[in-house]
Amino acid sequence: MFDPDLLVPIFALSIPIVAIWTRHQRRMAEIQANTTAEKAALYATSNAQLEERVRILERIITDNGYDTALQIEALRDKREVETARDPAAGQKIN
DSSP, X not given: OOOGGGHHHXXXXXXXXXXXXXXXXHHHHHHHHHHHHHHHHHHXXXXXXXXXXXXXXXXXXXXXXXXXXXXXXXXXXXXXXXXHHOXXXXXXXX
């Protein structure tokens, strides 16, 4: 019915398969961790840029001593200068 002598070769052949599968799973986990870390860094950078923009807008809205339209135009001019220096800078946050 069942030959116990077959267990030894089956077990011997399964060890490398399990080792390869384990190595593959470990590598996949490392790749996923690296990707997650990169995404977190991008989100943190984007979040910091958005917070800075909100601070500027809050300052413009709450400060009654300045003309809002002039400040908005000044910010646009600043963005145009930054875009001229680094074209990728103008595409980060709109």
